Amino acid sequence: MKQIKDLQGEDAVGRIRQPFLIKSCEEGATNTSGALYLNITLADATGTMEARKWDMKKGDREIFVPNTVVEIDGSIINYRGKNQIKINSGTKLDQSTIDRSLYVPHAPVSVPDMKGELRDLVNSIQDEQIRELTQAIINDTWPQYSTHPAAVTVHQAYESGLLFHSISVCKVALAIADLYPGTFHRDYLICGCLLHDIGKTWELSGPVSTKYTRIGKLEGHINIGAILINNKCHELGLDEEKTELLTHILFSHHGLPEYGSPVVPKTADAFLVHLADDCDAKVNVIQNYLKTVRPGEFTARIPWMDNIELYRPTFDRDDGAPEPLEVPEKAQK
Numbered sequence: 001m002k003q004i005k006d007l008q009g010e011d012a013v014g015r016i017r018q019p020f021l022i023k024s025c026e027e028g029a030t031n032t033s034g035a036l037y038l039n040i041t042l043a044d045a046t047g048t049m050e051a052r053k054w055d056m057k058k059g060d061r062e063i064f065v066p067n068t069v070v071e072i073d074g075s076i077i078n079y080r081g082k083n084q085i086k087i088n089s090g091t092k093l094d095q096s097t098i099d100r101s102l103y104v105p106h107a108p109v110s111v112p113d114m115k116g117e118l119r120d121l122v123n124s125i126q127d128e129q130i131r132e133l134t135q136a137i138i139n140d141t142w143p144q145y146s147t148h149p150a151a152v153t154v155h156q157a158y159e160s161g162l163l164f165h166s167i168s169v170c171k172v173a174l175a176i177a178d179l180y181p182g183t184f185h186r187d188y189l190i191c192g193c194l195l196h197d198i199g200k201t202w203e204l205s206g207p208v209s210t211k212y213t214r215i216g217k218l219e220g221h222i223n224i225g226a227i228l229i230n231n232k233c234h235e236l237g238l239d240e241e242k243t244e245l246l247t248h249i250l251f252s253h254h255g256l257p258e259y260g261s262p263v264v265p266k267t268a269d270a271f272l273v274h275l276a277d278d279c280d281a282k283v284n285v286i287q288n289y290l291k292t293v294r295p296g297e298f299t300a301r302i303p304w305m306d307n308i309e310l311y312r313p314t315f316d317r318d319d320g321a322p323e324p325l326e327v328p329e330k331a332q333k
Contacts, residue, residue, distance in 0.1 A: 005046040007076055008083055016085065017073045019093060021103035023048055024209050025064045027056070040064055040071065042085060043208075044103045063090045067208045069098045082235035104207055105158035114163050119213055121170055121194065127187045129238050133246070134191045137198060137232055144201035151200075152210050155284040159207035162200055165280060169193045173276035183269050192249035192273040199225030199250075222260055226250040249273050286310060294318060 001018045020042035028039045038053040038060060051074070053060060063070060074087040102107070107114065122138070125131035138145060149155035150165035150278030161325040170193035177184040205211045213222065226247050233243035249270045254261040255278065265271040282305060289299040289310060296314040 002046050003046040004042070004049045007049060013076050013078055013083065015075050017071070019042060019069050019071045019098075019103075020049075021065050021069050021208070022064050024066055025061070038064060038087075040087065041209075045101065049083070049085060053086050053087040053090075060090070063092055067092055067206070068095055069100075069103055073257075074313055081159050100159070106207075107156070107158060107160040107164035109164060111160055111163070114160070114167055115146070117167050118163070118194070121167070121190055125187045129236060129242065130187045130246070133229070133232055133236055133238065134194060136236065137195055137228060141198060141201040141228075141230075144206075145198065147207050148204050149207055149210055150197065150281075152176050152204065152212070155281040155288075157210070161207075162197060166194050166197060168280045169196065169273070169276045172279055173272050176272060176276065184272055188245060188249065188267075188269040189272060191246060192253070192269060193276060195225065195229060196250060196253045196273055196277055197221060197225065197229055199223070207228075220260060222251060222254060222262070225325070251290050253277055290316075 002016070004020075007016075008080030021044060023041040023043040025041075026039045028037050029035065030037065035054075036056045038056055039055065040051040042049045042051050051062070051072070071091040071093055072087055073089045073091070074083065074085050076083055077086050098119050104252060118138070122131060122134050125134060144162075145166075146163050147159055149158055151161070151163040156162070156165045170190055173184075173189045174186070177186065177189060200216075201222045203213060203219075203221040205213055229250055230247045233246060238246075246265060248263070248265075248267065252261050252263050252265040252270045253274050255274045256264060261274075265274050285302060285305060289302055290312050293299050293312050295312050295316045295318050298309045298311050301309055
């Protein structure tokens with residue numbers, strides 16, 4: 001089975017029959033006759049590819065369902081200098097037998113392994129109330145927390161990216177805290193790091209064709225997350241100070257009002273959660289940009305890092321052709 005990244009060259013033109021993920025599917029109409037067709041985006045873990053099914057038939061919309069894997073029978077053609085797939089037919093597959101890691105960009109660590117790390121971190125919280133709070137919120141949101149990306153485009157924008165990012169932020173914060181004994185409170189750091197982006201379980205639609213939901217656009221993940229934590233604190237009977245300190249971490253984790261936080265960090269723990277979050281997100285951005293150039297070249301300007309250009313040293317390992325990178329007009333963290 002060929003990957004989409006291998007179907008882009010001129011030598012890839014020809015007949016194809018294999019499964020792809022349906023990332024999106026929309027109806028269109030031809031300019032001449034008004035005949036209906038399907039405008040489909042196919043995907044696998046290596047990228048996306050445009051496709052068309054011109055002879056739209058009854059039942060096609062039930063086959064080409066977004067976020068499902070369908071066996072595609074068609075031809076790769078070159079249209080205006082870019083390859084696309086002309087679909088003859090599609091066949092439904094048993095989704096329970098599909099290895100989604102082949103079709104959806106995903107975290108570099110498996111969910112079972114991350115779940116083990118997460119369990120160890122939560123169990124290490126000494127304060128029983130904070131431990132119960134953290135576990136309860138994770139349990140309440142687990143289907144989304146374990147599968148959603150960390151962002152639409154900027155960082156860890158892949159399946160289970162939110163879980164991977166949250167654990168990574170926690171590791172960064174704890175490593176820094178260990179360097180400065182007596183400055184930070186470990187229980188608050190773990191809870192704050194693991195839950196700082198919990199609002200994204202409501203803000204984002206899911207790991208495929210990720211969009212901002214209505215509540216995500218109206219309220220934003222910072223407010224959603226702060227409300228979730230505050231409500232759960234009251235439900236579990238945490239005292240006033242614990243409730244306010246934990247809620248403050250959520251409200252302040254973007255650091256400044258111009259980046260979405262209604263307040264700046266005003267405790268050492270809140271500041272470190274913000275610092276670790278910013279660090280992990282930007283390092284992931286750096287990784288993504290360096291993949292787009294060969295050793296000895298500069299990256300494009302990075303809009304969410306003050307438009308800096310990064311140089312990739314000549315002695316850096318070259319793993320192949322540079323990967324394409326779509327840069328959105330407006331970056332959101």
